[in-house]
Structure formats: structure tokens, C-alpha cells
Amino acid sequence: MDIWQEMYEKAKKEYFPGDVTPFIYAHNVVSAIEAENGEIFVGFCIESCSGVCNLCAERVAALNMYTNSGQTHIKRVIAFRDQAPTENDSASLPCGACREFLMQLDEKNKQTEIMVDYAQRKTTTLEQLIPNWWGSSRQADN
Template sequence: MDIWERLFTKAEVLYNHHNVSPFIYAQHVVTAIEADDGNIYTGFCFEATAGVFHLCAERAAAFRMFQHSGQTKTKKIITFRDSAPANGNSMPCGDCLDFLLQLNSKNKATRFMMAFKTRETVALSELLPKWRGEDRLDDIQ
């Protein structure tokens, strides 16, 4: 079993789309992240009509990674709904891409699964080539 299969299997068990209440929809998008140390962290989307609490699967998993290990660097991410990614249909939103770069600028090398069957991936740097936070990095890293 390769790393992509391991990531898929870990995230797949979280898929359970349902309404938590008339205002909240959850577990309709799931993700698994391979951290820099090789550990895997998972998350799912939690979407509320009150915009103050809308959490994408990728940010939930990255937060869990940081919360449990203090890590900020990611290597690989797979995100999907009810089936494995195909033809780039499971790309993260711009907020998630931005968050991953804010977490650690080296995450620009993180690979996202585009097509599970062929193992086609894309780097975060390709998805967000001109990151707005780049000029602030010299101050802290």
C-alpha cells in the first residue's frame, strides 16, 4: 500500500455527509495530510450558515496536526467527497492554500492528489504561484 492509498483509507472513514442541524452540514468533504515526519492527520468539512464557523477539511486536518504534534510542514494531501479524486475535481479552496503557506512557507512543495488512479499530483506552488504573504517571510523565517 503506497502513501496515497494510506491517505485515502484514513480519510475515507470520515466521509459521512449529514446535517448536524438545520444550519450545519458536516463530513461532506474529507482529507488526510502526510506531515513532515510521516504521520497522517485527518479532517472533515464543517459548514455552518453563520460564516464565523466554516472549517474546510484541509484546515481542520492541518490544525489537528499542529495541535497534536506542533508540526507545520506538510508533504502530501488528499481531499475528496464520496470518491477518490479524479481529473482535479477535489482541489482545496484558496483559503486553505493560503493557510497552508501561512503555516509554513515550505508547504509550497506540498503535493495534492489530482487523479488517484494515475497518481497525478500538483504542488501547492503551482496552484498558488504568487502568494501574497511572500514579502513578510524575511521577518520571521
């Protein structure tokens, strides 16, 4: 089993969409991330009637990683709904808020591999999705 299959299988266990309350819906998008040390952390999407309370699966997985290990560098990300990512499935790519959060979390995350097509094992990097990131100069100053 390769790392992508391991990540897919762990995330897939979190896919069971449903209502948490009449106001909150969860588990309709799932994600797994591989941290710098090789540990895998998972997350699932949480959506509420108040949009500011929504959290995407990728951010939940990253927060789980940080909370449980203190790590900030992410080597790989996979996200999907009911099936593995395909090139035609926009749900497999992090949204703008997730891209921004991952970039701010660790400057090395620009090299994070993001699964685009699971069957073909095609990936992209966070840097390719968010080129010329506004915070690069600020990180360079530290």
C-alpha cells in the same frame, strides 16, 4: 499500500455526510495530510448557516496536525467527497482560503504535493496553485 492509498483510506472513514444540528452539516468533504514526520492526520468539512464558521476538510486536518503534534510542514494532501479525486473533480483541490492558510502555516508548504487524480497518481504543488504568493517576501524577512 503506498502513502496515497493509506491517506485515502484514513480520510474515507470520515466520509458520512449529515446534519450535526439543524444549522450545521458535516463530513461531506474529507481530507488526509501527511506531516513532515510521516504521521497522517485527517479532517472533514463543517458547514454552518453562518458562512464565517465554515471549515474545510484540509484546514481541519492541518489544525489537527498542529494541535496534536505541533508540526506545521505538510508533505502531502488528499481531499475528496464520495470518491477518490479525479482530474475533473474540483473538490479535490484546496479552496483559496485553504491554500492561503497552508502557505501561511509554513513556508515549506509551497512544496506540498496535492492529489489531483488518484488513479493516475497525478499531483500538483501548492506553489503551482498559488504562484507569486504575496507573503513570500515577508517570510524571507524572518
